[in-house]
Amino acid sequence: NAGVTQTPKFQVLKTGQSMTLQCAQDMNHNSMYWYRQDPGMGLRLIYYSASEGTTDKGEVPNGYNVSRLNKREFSLRLESAAPSQTSVYFCASSYKPGGTGEETQYFGPGTRLLVL
Amino acid sequence: GDSVTQMEGPVTLSEEAFLTINCTYTATGYPSLFWYVQYPGEGLQLLLKATKADDKGSNKGFEATYRKETTSFHLEKGSVQVSDSAVYFCALRDAGNMLTFGGGTRLMVKP
Secondary structure (H helix, E strand, C coil): CCCEEEECCEEEECCCCCEEEEEEECCCCCEEEEEEECCCCCEEEEEEECCCCCCEECCCCCCCEEEECCCCEEEEEECCCCHHHCEEEEEEEEECCCCCCCCEEEECCCEEEEEC | CCEEEECCCCEEEECCCCEEECEEEECCCCCEEEEEEECCCCCEEEEEEECCCCCEEEECCEEEECECCCCECCEEECCCCHHHCEEEEEEEECCCCCEEECCCEEEEEEC
16 A cells, blocks of 8 residues: 655756646555645645545635546646746545544655756 | 744754644634654655544554644654654645645754
């Protein structure tokens, strides 16, 4: 059981280049999330997908697009990278147990992105 | 909107010292509160949580009590170990199930 996996672990881009960050989970979770982590600012939500086939904007969606390819996979695309997008990107997934169970998010190991 | 404020780090302690990391929040309604821990090179892991006022979350010797009157959820541990060195994030979850994180506090424990 791998949990949440992310690829690549590290990437360097030049301004204007594009790339896709991949995320997959094997826990059969319905909801998936993309966050960025910047020093002193905690994690900020970029996009999320409450279920297969749906996506919604989070707090900082500008410059990003997402695709919920299937229940397992949720990718994040930078069409034209900018230095302001230098960050660590985390993918997460969650499920809500039946009844009054609490929802818990499980995080991947992160992708460190440097845009020059 | 909702917000979470944590004490700035780094916090540097000697092994077996007492730890407190302060966390206060601003939210409408009655959020659930969480502490996440991030070890070097890894993603965030849920450390503990509390879902209503006066609840105490605990795990691995860490504790935090949901204080509605002071809108606080301070993290404490009686005796820290070198292996506790990590970044700690306080977070709240609103009625829409979205998490709002504090800026994180780096803890360094020296032998």
